Amino acid sequence: MLSAIVFAHAWTSVLTAQSARTQSVAPLDPGRMVREITLAYEQGTELAVARQWRERLRGNDAARALLDGSLHRLAFQFADAERAYRRAAQDSAGPVGAYANAGIVTIAANRGDFVGALRNITALTTQMARAGDRAGLSEVLIAQAQLALRVVGIDSALTVLRTAERTLPDNAPTLRVRHQCASLQVAVRRGARIADSTWRRLGADAAPLGPRLRAECLFIRAQSLEAAGNAIGALAVMDTVAEWQIAARLWSGLSVTRQWQGSALVDLWLYKKARERLAEALMYAKRSGNTNAEAWAMHELGRFAQRLGASGDAARDLAIARRLFQASGDATALALATQASADGALWRGDLTVADSLYREAAPLSAVLAPLSRVGVLIARAEIARRQRDLLRSSALLDSAEVLGKASNMRFRLTDITYHRGVDDLVRGDAARAVVRLDSLLKRQNLVGPARFEVHSRLAEAFALQGRLDDGWKAFGNAKRVLDLWGAGRLQRSDKLALLQDRVFDWDRDLGFATMLARFATAGRNAEALAMAEWRRLRNREQSALQRGALAVDTKRLVGVTVSSVDTLALDPQRFIALARARLSPREAVLSFVVGAGNEPTTAFLLTRDTLQSIALSPIDSLVSAIERFNAFLQAGRVVAPLATELSRALIAPVLTHLPTGVTRLIVVPDGELHRLPFAALRHPSGEPLPFHLEVAIAPSVEDAIGSATRVARSGPNARAPRVLLVGAPRDMPLVSGTDRRWPALPGARAELQAISTQLDYTSRLDGRAATQEALAPRLAQGGALLHVATHAVADPTSFGRTGLIVQPSADDGGLLSTTTLSTLPMPFDLVVLSACSSGEGLMLAGQALHGLVSTVLDAGARGVIATRWRLDDTAIVPHMQRLYTLLLEDGDVVTALHRTRVEAMRAGVSPAIWANLDYFGDPTLQVVLQARTTSAWSRFTGNVWGWLRSIGGAD
Structure with missing residues (x-):
């Protein structure tokens, strides 16, 4: 885990240093003036103290400009502060000019220009020495060492600290404590073990010197605890650091503290608190104008998303952080950000990119962040293992072990033992793997x-x-x-x-x-x-x-869980018994388990009377074929060789075991198979699969056999046949990250109008009425059917950028995201998402697909009809009408969609339409809908009410 201290606070001490020069007129002592203003700021009395100093400085324009610059800097008004400092710096021969230049360097560091600050600080040391201010010179050198630690490396920082030690005045307790803190920071970065007695003495020495210095030194203590593997102890120390920073209004420092706490809380799996801390870190960074603190916050948000599997969110946040670090010249942060980006590539399985980034980070880490080198070596060993180079993997783990022991990071030896055990598994030495892994279970810290x-x-x-x-x-x-x-x-x-x-x-x-x-x-x-x-x-x-x-801005917790199963029970006979009780003779469940890295694929075929397993080819060999198959289908073509290849690999070996009389196949996909339209595959006879079997998709075997306990419907008339139609907005929002608006959907309005003439008991929200505020209470009411016809956004790399396009309002940009949807109950029997790629999503561990479909099912819907790719909003209308005609005849959703698909296939309709729609959820779902009445009076009144609803909802 990385930690950081914003350099701006070190510079405050440059401005607060007591001038060692003896001056005959006390008010002209700039060190005293700035020190008093800064202490007054920490106590909230800076304006009163400034008035007193302004009277004393009557006629001294340079000193008054230094006073104004200090006040503006403390208030984070950097532009005004810089102008005032430049006026004061015209006194180039005296201490006023030296302190003004120190203020200018402070602002540069606050803005994130570490390279510029380090370049200018060299000239400042000469000016401070020429002014004869020994204490100021010591402060400048200490700050220079802290800059060098970030930009150049540990050795350079240590050299400057040795020079600073020779300049320390005899009676300067603040400077001596600050020098000791800086020296300990270098030692911690090197991995040195520091005795508790040293920290106690430092704390006692810093206690009377104000909250700013106490917070700075205690932060380094927290870093030491974290480096030793004591994250809980470090968090406790950080709470105290934050209290002092809040009391002193040290917002940029507080930003870094919150960022560090968020990172530590992620490692402790306290995700809600971690997210809150990282959101605070961003807020305080922007409040203080500290771009480096903002970069660190974005870096940790990226790592957070990375650990949870949102590769797109992670890549975006880490790219922002790396760009800011590059601009600031913070080489230490850049090394750690490069390592984090390498971690992301390794999580994604992109070994070439990961190896390149780790090689880029390695030399930087050796000089700037040596403690991170152990993690780099372990990651590179993982790459070698995946490439089946076990000798190289073992050598890299050996190097990591030596470095971990030398750096007092013995807690990382547990990681190394684990990875040696995985190496044993890869080489087939299971006995040795058992010994290593079993030894880890005896460790109490796991x-x-x-x-x-x-x-x-x-x-x-x-x-x-x-x-x-x-x-x-x-x-x-x-x-x-x-x-x-x-x-x-x-x-x-x-x-x-x-x-x-x-x-x-x-x-x-x-x-x-x-x-x-x-x-x-x-x-x-x-x-x-x-x-x-x-x-x-x-x-x-x-x-x-x-x-x-x-979701930083989501106020409500996730409110609904779709199903409840006894996950504490691991009963091998459970599904056999449930299938015997609940599956009909015409139903079979086909469940897949896939892996990565050429792991085998296993298919389970569960019927009323049998459970069989079939070994299939690794999914790795089929991913490219699935992508090309989908691309051709979306373009309106069924490419026979691809259909045959995928069918022979995935379906044909299973169907040979299918009992006679089975007419419905309920598929439970895994991994990349979530993205395969099974209904477009071929039967062993060579005909399209739907000509022989109804095909439905279920999230799990539990759902496939109807044994999950559903959430209760709300309201006194919750089971009444109610239908909610949701359409496209009147005012299309901007496409995220562009200046283009989403295109209009004339077909969507026609689709809703056609359905409303077919079904009774409908309510409609579209046009300007289709806002998040209007939708939320109506979705919570539930009903028999929710039909949505609008744009959908499906980002396969992100949690936050997937959702439905609705009417924008003052409170939102028109994206009803899965994050927001997950806070709402949606107890509908059937949800139809007539929108582009509404069945897409983000792949998670356990090979699940997270997107609109999973969100809606988790929120209480029993079944969802969704699309696999782009949808022609006009061409789909007659097929939706046919679907509802069939549902009115027989409420079996799977059968109705199957008949709609087969009729379209036989009529020569493009596979871009019939292969696009799929059903996900409970395959036993029966939806009770009512047709509009046919008497003349009923038709008239129905048309009037439909017209009024259309006017009310559309515009």
């Missing part, structure tokens, strides 16, 4: 997610040995650890991402597909399916909570 990772890898090691009973037990232990850890969290939002976040492992899936395949190959299908479903359901719960953690 809790929650860390123990989960070790137990999970231990299960893989046992499976590799063929000790499947021990593997089953180890997986049960892993599951139990995670369940109990989550149950013990105080905040619901702190329970999230325990399957997504990782402590040791770079493989978010922990080799799960490999371990599961060994159980299936050995005929232990019931146990394998139970493990797969626990992982899937737990991940679904975590992803529902994840949305709230990444």
Whole structure:
């Protein structure tokens, strides 16, 4: 974890230093003046003290300008402060000019120009020495050392500190404490172990010297505790630091404290508090105008998103941070930001980019942030292991171990032992892996997610040995650890991402597909399916909570959980019994488990009477084919060779085991298979799959067999057949990050008008009425059907940039995001998202897809019809009309969509339409809708009411 101290506070002491020169007229002592103004600012009396000094300085324009500059700087009015300092600096021969130039350098550092500040500080030391101010010279040298620590490196900072020590006045306790703090900062950066007695003496010496200096020195103490692996102790110290900074109105320093606390809280899985601290860090950075503090806050927000799997959010925030660090010349921060970007590339599996970035960060880290070098070496060992270069991986881990011991980072030795165990698994030495991993479980400092990772890898090691009973037990232990850890969290939002976040492992899936395949190959299908479903359901719960953690501005917590299952039970007979009780003879469930890095794919075929597993090819070999298949379908073409290739790899081996009489296949995808339109594949006979089977998509086997407990519908008439139609806004908002507006959707209005003439009991919100404020209470009421026809935004790399386009208002920009939707109950039977790519989303660990569909299902909907790619808003209208005609005849949603699709296929309609729509959710869903009455009077009154509703909702 990185930590930082904003340099601007070091410069305050330059301005507050007591001048060592003896002056005959006290009011002309600039050091005394600035010191008193600064102390008065900390006490809130700076204006009164300034008035007294202004009277004393009557006729001394340079000194008055120095006073004005100090007041403006303390109020973060940097432009005014710089102008005043430049007037004062005209007194170039005296101490007033020296202190004015010090103020100018302070502002440069506050603005993030560390290179410029370091360049100008050299001239300032000469000027301060010429002015004969020994105390001022000492302060300048100490500040120069702190700048050098950031920009040049540890050795340079140490050299300057030695020079500063020789200039310290005999009777200057403030300077001596500041010099000691700076020296300890260098020692901490080097990884030196510092005795508690040293910190106690330093605290006693700093106590009478004011909150600013106490906060600065105590921050370094917190850094020392964090470097030693004591994050909780460091957080406690930081709370005290923040109290002193708040009392003294040291906003830029408080920004860095909050950023540091947010980073530490992420490492402790306290996500809600972490997000709050990072939001505060941004606020205080902007309040103080400190761009470097803002960069650090963006850096930590990027790392936060990275750990939760939002690669797009992470890349954006880290890019902003790196740009600001490059502009400031903060080489230390740039080294750590480069390492964080490398981490992101490794999480994504882009080994070439990751290796390049780690190589770029390594020499910078060696000079500027040596403690981070251990993490770089471990990450590079991971890259070598994925490339199957185990000799190189072992050598890199050896280097990390030597450096960790030399730097007193013995807590990192646990990481190294874990990675050696994974190396053993890759080379097939399961016995050695068991020994290493078992040794980690005996360490008391492993809790929650860390123990989960070790137990999970231990299960893989046992499976590799063929000790499947021990593997089953180890997986049960892993599951139990995670369940109990989550149950013990105080905040619901702190329970999230325990399957997504990782402590040791770079493989978010922990080799799960490999371990599961060994159980299936050995005929232990019931146990394998139970493990797969626990992982899937737990991940679904975590992803529902994840949305709230990444939203700084969301006031409400996630309010709805779609289903409730006993995740503490790991019963291998559960799904066999439920299938026997709830599946009809015409239904079969096809559940996939995929991995990464050429791990095997396993398919489970569950029917009323059987459970079988089928070994399939690794998904890695099919990802490109899936992408090309989708591209051709979107363009209106079914490319036979691609359809055949994917069908033979994924469907044909399964259908040979399908019992006679099965006409409905409920697919539970995994990983990249979420992005495959199964209805566009081929039957072994060569015909399109829908000519033989109805196809539906379910989030889990639990949902596929209808055993999840749904949230209760709200309101006294919650089961009445109510229909809500939501349309496109009247005033289209800007496309994010551009100056272009979303295009109009004339087909969407026609679609809503057509549906409203088919269905009774409808209400309609579109045009200017389709605002977030109007939608929220209506969505909470629920009903039989919610039909949405507007633009959708589906970002496969981001949590916050996925949602529906609605009418913008003063409070929002017109994006109803998944984060906001997750705070609302949506107890509808069926939700139809007639919008572009509404079925897309972000891939999470456990191979789940997080987007609009998962959000709506988690919010209480039983089923969702969504699109896989762009939608022609005009061409889709007749097919939506046909869908509702069929639903009025027979409320079975899966059958109605299947018949709509087959009719379109036989009529020669483009696959861009019929392959685009898919159903996700409970495959047993029956929707009760009512058609509009057909009498002349009913038609007349219905048309009048429809017209009035259209006027009220449209404009």
